[in-house]
Amino acid sequence: MRSVLKKIQIFLIVITIAFEPFVVMAQSELEQVNNLLLNSQNFVGSIPGERVLGGMGARRGTRSGSFRDNSRSGIQGSNSTTAPGSSLGQGIVYQIHVLGEVISPGTYHIGASTRLAEAIQMAGWILERGSERRVEVRRFGSQTKTYDLYRFQYFGNLEDNPYLMDNDVVFVPLNKGLVQIVGAVQRPRQYEITREASLYEIIKLAGGYTKGVLMSEPIKVIRYDNGDKKVLDVDNNDPALKAFKIKAADVYYVPQKLVEGVKFDYTLSNIPGDELFLPAYDDQVYVIGGVSSPGPTPYVPSYTIRQYIATTGGFSRLAKRGKIYILSQAGDTRRINADSQEKINPGDTVIIKEKRMEPLGWLQFTMGLATFSLSIASTLIALR
DSSP, rough: OOOHHHHHHHHHHHHHHHHHHHHHHHHHHHHHHHHHHHHHGGGGGGGGTTOOOOSSTOOOOOTTTTSOOOOOOTTOOOOOOOTOOOEEEEEEEEEEEEEEEEEEOOOEEEEEEEEEHHHHHHHOOOOOOBBBEEEEEEEETTTOOOEEEHHHHHHHHHGOOBBBBBEEEEEBBBBBBBEEEEBBBOOOOOESSOOOOOOHEEEEEEEOOOOOOTTTTTEEEEEEETTEEEEEEEEESSHHHHBBBOOOTTTTEEOOOOTTTOOOOOOOOOOTTTOOOOOOOOOEEEEEEBSSSEEOOOTTOOOOOHHHHHHHSOOTEEEEEEEEEEEESSOOEEEEEEOOOOOOOTTTTEEEOOOOSHHHHHHHHHHHHHHHHEEEEEEHHHOO
């Protein structure tokens, strides 16, 4: 009986060794099938270069040149593609096109529940020059509709963040009609004018006043008309604010309690909607001679000679404050006063003459010379 059992045991061992490679192959095939099924179920969330978004914080896909085309996608390791609008696994895939003033314009795959803001987030969001208040959704067989993403984000207007459909075109145009509000408001920034007509509406758009607002002082309006700067006062009360008509490129300053009584010149570094460009190869000003830190300093259109001197550490002890010269790039030299309001040009060199020696140095030199002379005289007398 024992010999029979031993023979059966040997037979089973031989069978196991003989079929072991086939068992391993079968397990490997089963593993691949399971992985394929898992990929199929999660396919909508794993399209190469993108993901179906559930909120505003979704990530962007990979960049392919300046235009992104994610219209073709398939299961890893296969050559199959997903047709837009098809149902795959647990969700529906739509193909949309995000174009215009966005960071990464292109074609994207999205889930059926994706809204406008999420799609623009996939494209990296809107460029600074783009309009977030006049975003167009162009749908085949339907009228183009315009949406205001600012009102959705800050006022919760869900109608300004619609669901997207298959083959929709999202187009972000350039912004236009910008104004800026600064000072004691909740959201100081630039705003694109759409339906707003009065200063009252702009303040409302900016979230209203902060606790530091100085209600007794008028709101300052910096406005440029045909190149001329005007500073206008608007009383800080509802009737006056509603009556004041806004204009593109206006800047509104709402006074604050902490700077009550301080005088400003209301000089702007930039006009809303404008970008400062200096048509010059050299956009620096050079300050040399009698200053603490001589060298180049960035050109600022509103700076006077005194401000350029201040940026280089101010006058040194050896500076001759009455002898300041401007050397232009063309080689022309002119004398200027430290309090002059004359414009300095990009590439100019400010030369401040220096004294050869400080007054105390001259005194020490004179005393040293007198001491030396006295020593010589004493020596000559002694030699006689």
